Amino acid sequence: MKSVFLAILFFCLILAIPAFAEPWVTVEPSQETGALEIQVDFDGNGVYDPYFIRGVGYSPVPIGRSGYQWGTTNIFNDERILRRDFQLLKDMHANTIRIWKADNTNNAQNEFPNFITARTLDLAEEYGLKVVPGFWLEFNGYWQCGLNGREFVWDGSFFDLTNKNIWPHIRTNILARWELFLREFKDHPAILFWVIGNENNYHLGKDAILAERFYSLVNEMAQMAHAIDPNHLVAFVNGDIFVPVDIVDQETGQTVEVNYFSHLMNDVASNVDILGLNVYRGETFGSLFQDIRAMGIDKPVWISEYGIDAWYGDRYDDEGGYEDQQTQAVWAGQLWDEIVEARALGAVGGTVMSYVDEWWKPYAWLCENAGWRQWWQPYWLLMSGSNCGVFNNTHDLYGYGPTDDNCDGTIDEQNDWFPPTQDHFFNEEWWGLMGARRNLSTGEPDVMTPRYAYTLLQQKFEELVAGNHFPVFDEIEDRVIAVERPLVLELRAQDPDGDDVLISARLANGEALSTIGAQISDRGNGTAEFSWTPAPGLLGQVVGIVFSATDTHGGLTEMPVIFSVTLVPPNVTAVSPGTAVYGDLIALQGGGFGSYQADAKYNPAADFNHDKVVDSLDLSILSASYGKRSGQAGFNRSADLNFDDKVDSADFFMFADSYARRGKDDFVVLRPGVFARVISWRENEIRFEVPHGADSGEIIVRTEAGESLPGMTLQLLTQQPAMTITSISPSAGGSRTIVSLSGEFLMEGSVNVIYQSGYDFDLDGDVDTYDFQSFLTHYNTRQSAGNGYIAKADYDGDADIDVQDFFLFAAGYGSKRGDRYVSFGSLFPRVVSWSATSVVFEIPHDAKAAIGSGQVSVTAKSGQKQSNSVNFYLN
Numbered sequence: 001m002k003s004v005f006l007a008i009l010f011f012c013l014i015l016a017i018p019a020f021a022e023p024w025v026t027v028e029p030s031q032e033t034g035a036l037e038i039q040v041d042f043d044g045n046g047v048y049d050p051y052f053i054r055g056v057g058y059s060p061v062p063i064g065r066s067g068y069q070w071g072t073t074n075i076f077n078d079e080r081i082l083r084r085d086f087q088l089l090k091d092m093h094a095n096t097i098r099i100w101k102a103d104n105t106n107n108a109q110n111e112f113p114n115f116i117t118a119r120t121l122d123l124a125e126e127y128g129l130k131v132v133p134g135f136w137l138e139f140n141g142y143w144q145c146g147l148n149g150r151e152f153v154w155d156g157s158f159f160d161l162t163n164k165n166i167w168p169h170i171r172t173n174i175l176a177r178w179e180l181f182l183r184e185f186k187d188h189p190a191i192l193f194w195v196i197g198n199e200n201n202y203h204l205g206k207d208a209i210l211a212e213r214f215y216s217l218v219n220e221m222a223q224m225a226h227a228i229d230p231n232h233l234v235a236f237v238n239g240d241i242f243v244p245v246d247i248v249d250q251e252t253g254q255t256v257e258v259n260y261f262s263h264l265m266n267d268v269a270s271n272v273d274i275l276g277l278n279v280y281r282g283e284t285f286g287s288l289f290q291d292i293r294a295m296g297i298d299k300p301v302w303i304s305e306y307g308i309d310a311w312y313g314d315r316y317d318d319e320g321g322y323e324d325q326q327t328q329a330v331w332a333g334q335l336w337d338e339i340v341e342a343r344a345l346g347a348v349g350g351t352v353m354s355y356v357d358e359w360w361k362p363y364a365w366l367c368e369n370a371g372w373r374q375w376w377q378p379y380w381l382l383m384s385g386s387n388c389g390v391f392n393n394t395h396d397l398y399g400y401g402p403t404d405d406n407c408d409g410t411i412d413e414q415n416d417w418f419p420p421t422q423d424h425f426f427n428e429e430w431w432g433l434m435g436a437r438r439n440l441s442t443g444e445p446d447v448m449t450p451r452y453a454y455t456l457l458q459q460k461f462e463e464l465v466a467g468n469h470f471p472v473f474d475e476i477e478d479r480v481i482a483v484e485r486p487l488v489l490e491l492r493a494q495d496p497d498g499d500d501v502l503i504s505a506r507l508a509n510g511e512a513l514s515t516i517g518a519q520i521s522d523r524g525n526g527t528a529e530f531s532w533t534p535a536p537g538l539l540g541q542v543v544g545i546v547f548s549a550t551d552t553h554g555g556l557t558e559m560p561v562i563f564s565v566t567l568v569p570p571n572v573t574a575v576s577p578g579t580a581v582y583g584d585l586i587a588l589q590g591g592g593f594g595s596y597q598a599d600a601k602y603n604p605a606a607d608f609n610h611d612k613v614v615d616s617l618d619l620s621i622l623s624a625s626y627g628k629r630s631g632q633a634g635f636n637r638s639a640d641l642n643f644d645d646k647v648d649s650a651d652f653f654m655f656a657d658s659y660a661r662r663g664k665d666d667f668v669v670l671r672p673g674v675f676a677r678v679i680s681w682r683e684n685e686i687r688f689e690v691p692h693g694a695d696s697g698e699i700i701v702r703t704e705a706g707e708s709l710p711g712m713t714l715q716l717l718t719q720q721p722a723m724t725i726t727s728i729s730p731s732a733g734g735s736r737t738i739v740s741l742s743g744e745f746l747m748e749g750s751v752n753v754i755y756q757s758g759y760d761f762d763l764d765g766d767v768d769t770y771d772f773q774s775f776l777t778h779y780n781t782r783q784s785a786g787n788g789y790i791a792k793a794d795y796d797g798d799a800d801i802d803v804q805d806f807f808l809f810a811a812g813y814g815s816k817r818g819d820r821y822v823s824f825g826s827l828f829p830r831v832v833s834w835s836a837t838s839v840v841f842e843i844p845h846d847a848k849a850a851i852g853s854g855q856v857s858v859t860a861k862s863g864q865k866q867s868n869s870v871n872f873y874l875n
Contacts, residue, residue: 277304302348312422358429575588722868820862839860
């Protein structure tokens, strides 16, 4: 009887709607593209106009407040906050705001206090803004690692997990609250359409039945909305377009994962009018809109969230992050352009994430575990116990990094999820188009500071309204510059409509460029030259400069660039030697080089793609050339790290030594894209190895303070120069005499191991395990004891074969005669030091017994090089 009564009541509600009533908002095919679009007739004149959402996600939680806990006022009923923001949104040419939780409901903890009121909607209408109010659907549970990876564990308060259904009292309660919400605001002209939920699909797991039960609730809510309020549409917000479920393949009997989304939207939730999608795929949506149509989903698509946060964090240096307004703006602009271009595929606009930074995001429960690392979180939560007491008053770096989806204890790009941002981290408190700062006037709302993303979207929204395409700048990145070093930048802006473009600039604080001694010269053809030599008084300051391009119709595009005025740049005063071949070691003299910022073993030569990290991408380049020799197809000269004209295991070991090492801003540049391998880096001297691919020309040292001035050059020879000994000192002496050879090109850079015959007991040209065993037979013997002592193994000549001799032997272990050695007649003496211009060695203790007195021929060999001979008189 009760079900019959409800059916009659529902039927009567439908009959109560006048047959002639036309909805205020509808979905119809576009006359221009044929795709579905939103059309509106708010003045009731029977003429419908297309409505494209130029929107912003709106949640202006004040500094010091939590988005969930009760505060002094409801932010959506605070006229000071609303007027502050609605004017800025109007100036931005936005026409829509999305409010995630607009309904007046709270959970058991008395949370979720903020909700829309008549004042919210009245003021929105006054400023020309439409509202898409969200009705929040709260799931309770937690994430954990399961047998098949990360899974959401329900607490049972929403679903009856035994019967796989929504608890009847939960469903009834949701529908009752939904009805009250609809009836309270359904007649207000500021409502654009209703919104159900937010990314609830991410918590449904892979159970097809649970997914169907939930989306059936969404469908019932849409049906109710249509019956109560025929003037407005209903949207549901999904997290992207993937709802994975596990099903059993009837042919194979295997469990397979399929995307259930098209079935859920087309069949289960068919009464939903608009498909809202929160999409974070990086700087492009990719094939999103085409994929939706390929699924057979024929609903208008509203991108309910998109964008990127404004903080770039250095994962290897907690102090290395910075506010990256440029990338945030560029990505938001590119994504908006794709939304506009997708109108022919049913895109009806987007609401960018989000209006203002949300300082409250490090939730209160995290403070109970300050410094705790979540199992899926690869980086420490950047919070401290002292900070947690005032966490809503601090602009934290809390967020989400790559997720160990398959729960194997490691994170890799093939099997796990990486946040699609430049730093692979979602900094939750930094998503705002606006930065917030406290108002010095007590009790007054925070002050909003527009970021470049606001300015760029403002321009793009205005373009859409006015039909005038604004000029487009060639991008210039933020940069670090040096004092007293001239800077000249070429600026270029093009107008898509072909209008003339005027380029100008000002300081970010509104002052003229002349304030800092800079100037700009516009050429009248869409190009200009900016020049500036920072004065010493600006050292340590950050200067913001806004470049503007204006077309003949008043279309204005602004590009802010941040200049950090920092240390005195490096200065190279000498290059030694000035002539070299590939593999030679070069010394640069000068000053201002600073301390080397890269990892100690970072080898720019192994960083084939020059992205400042030696990683799997570089390994793939090395692998593609592995086993190839010079002249063979596929041989990559850059991968020949030891310059022996083949890519083999020796190159692999050199590469492996630098794997996972990172560089920063310190390089020796031999030509664009070619960086030297740094051997040592001091404040006034840099030693590096000349890599393949270098050319004769200027040497530039680059640090975070800038680049050295041109002028110092290196000449690379096309042929190997002769290895030449020019002098020997002394030219006579006995055993244990230290002798120095001077000359040119005495070292081939790729050869680092020095062979010494004193370590080669069997004289087979290879210091190996046999020689080690031979050495051990004489270990711990003394000349005075006569217990197996031999002078050959007494490398330090102290008549005692002990640990010092062991260390000397170990240094030469693994060497071969083909590596590097000095020949003293038939002997190979111990080498003390070896450089490109000097070799120092010790006359062997048994030289006189082995060779006899008189003239002895001395030569040096390094890799493929062998020197001329000089004479030494052994006495």
